[in-house]
Amino acid sequence: MPQPPRTPLRRVSQSSLFATSASDPDAHTDVAFLDAAISELADETERLQVNVEGIKHLSDSLATFNESFASWLYVMKINSLTTDWPQAPTEASLEMAKRRAERDAIAATEAMQQAKAAAAAREAEMTKTMEQTDIDITYAGLTTTATSVTSNKPAGKKKPGKPKLTAKEKKERSIEIEKVISCLPLEFRGSDPNLRRNMESVIDGLLNARTVKLTDLISPPDLPQARVNKCLIALVNRKVVQKNSSTGTVLYHWQGI
Template sequence: MHPQPPHTPLRRVSQGSLFRLSRSQDQAASSSSDAPAGLAFLPPALAELADEAESLQACAQGLQQLSASIGAFNDAFASWLYAMDMNALTVEWYQAPSQASFEVAKRRAGPEQSAKTDTENTTTVAPDTTVTANETTIAESKSAGKVVKKKGKPKMTAKEKKERSIAVDKTVMALPLEFRGNDPTLRRHVESVIEKLMDNVNKGLKILEFVKPPDLNQARVNKCLIALVNRKIVRKDNSTGVVLYHWQGVPP
């Protein structure tokens, strides 16, 4: 005969029935005169539970109000940022007529008004005027019966064109991937902007001087200039009150 393995002693609940345990507790409670009888302990517990549930509901409503306030603030702040962005894109109208534009219009209107305008020599021309010295000279020459052709930029030789193409490719390769061939239209736009900057190395250019509608609009020019400025190929200068872009070249 094999000896039986030892048994772990059971706890009190397992040794007897739950009914016997409850009776023993009722007897112990009946010995105390202050102990509640039966279900008398439930009303105070339920009242406390109701208070806690009401407090939880108040906290949840507070969180909901906070979420609504944050949502309203986000909408208002996003609208403000959008308005600032649109203001930055539309506030600088370089092609707006200035005093010099009216002077040229008067000269073109007729000799009488032209003679009257010539006597007014105290006119101040705005720094960002759209009427250049060449246009003024052309207008004055037309009034005198002469036509002066505006000089264009000199043509490049084959060697210069090849060197320019290599320099443009080198600049484009320094830009993010989206400018380097994923979008042929975007690459063509950035090449146009780069060539414009290379043709005006010694002076700053305004953003509207790069625009060539309808294909190359102001938004696309702005995107190309932002990429060039981030790579420090172009320097952005607004110290004079007008935003100008200066060519610096690809950093070594």
Template sequence: MAPLPPRPRTPLRRVSQGSLRALSRSGSFPDAPAGLGFLEPAMSELADETDALHGNLAGLHALSNSLHTFNESFASYLYVMEMNALTTDWPQAPTETSYQLAKKRAEDDARAAQAALRAAVEAAEAAEKAAAAEAEEALANDTTVVSASAAPPSKMKAPSGILKHPAGLPKKKPKPKMTAKERRERSLAIEKVVMNLPLEYRGQDPSLRRHVESVIELLMDNPTGLEMINFAKLPDLNQARANKCLLALMNRKIVTKDNSSGRISYVWHGVAE
């Protein structure tokens, strides 16, 4: 029977093949000390690194202690603040009475604003009535013929300037009274025109809406055209306000400007259907 071949062996490292003495005396370290003396520098370096590791671990432990102390202190501060908020009275904080007083104050302000608005509307209406009365009186004075006391009835003459009307102002004719149905239709027509104007003319400014309604009514009564001077009704509706209302109407193509006669007049066209 043939002998078995030797079992393969894994090559061992050099340190396992010889003694430490042979390693120390090898050709790689010819100047190495005899015996275990070459371990002294390695052990010294290992001791230094161990001291450094110990110092780092001590620093980490000190940092952990500091964080623990801070957490306890900060948690105590938060707890004290919470207990203080729960046990301290705040006399200036709003109560139910404060909310009731605020609500009552807001209602009083709203009533005062409504009263002021109502007073302003009544004053404006009174001013319009006074202006209308003055205009009617002036028209009556313009159309009155002044007679001379010594002259016979056949030779009565009016003083110069009495019958002469200012240039650009057409003679006012007595406005025929409208029936209830006509007034209702006129109001609906004016409302339809106002609804086509910007928001400020539709009620945001009550006085401006009143002015634009007055201008629209004048234009409806005089569809052939009116000059700027005919729209001003002092002291409430001045020329600047009338011009603003006319500009808004012209922007919506409801009124056009005509200067074919040499004078600028505003002609009514109405809302396009």
């Protein structure tokens, strides 16, 4: 059987360390410079091994922390799924709180409306009583006044007209009327436009004469006696006008705000 081919051995280099050491035992002094390099290489290799061991220790520590932290998170999740919290609000309690707040708001609104209705009823009753009393006094005064006027007043005599005002005086008069109306109840401030116009006419007449009788302000059909009387009662209640019947005739004196 033929032998397999073999690779021929390489001839040893004449400059190799082995050849040098074999031919000359004292030749190791020529390679003495390698001692320092090998020693330094050994130190660096040892330092590299220490660093690698430190990295491995750090990796082990991180692995341990990750495992512990993951376990803690898992336990917290399981605890939240299995533990009951009876004091925590639920959807039912939140819904009950919402309905309770709505009921309280409705009750408060109803109480406010009832209070407003009661106040309006008291004011209406007071106004009705004052109107009835004022009508009785005014009727008695008008009866006496009508007799004296009929006997003394010449036929065909008309009431004096309104004094003419300049543009500045008209503006000041409008501001003063608006200031008085803003102090009156809501029905005179615009709730009833006709009543507001009647009040403006009554105030304008009072500002012109300063002291008037009820008959001086009546101007049918736009300003009947009932409307004039109602406006005067509101002004007297706000102390804008002073009512005086000491002379037997009911007179209204303008006081202002």
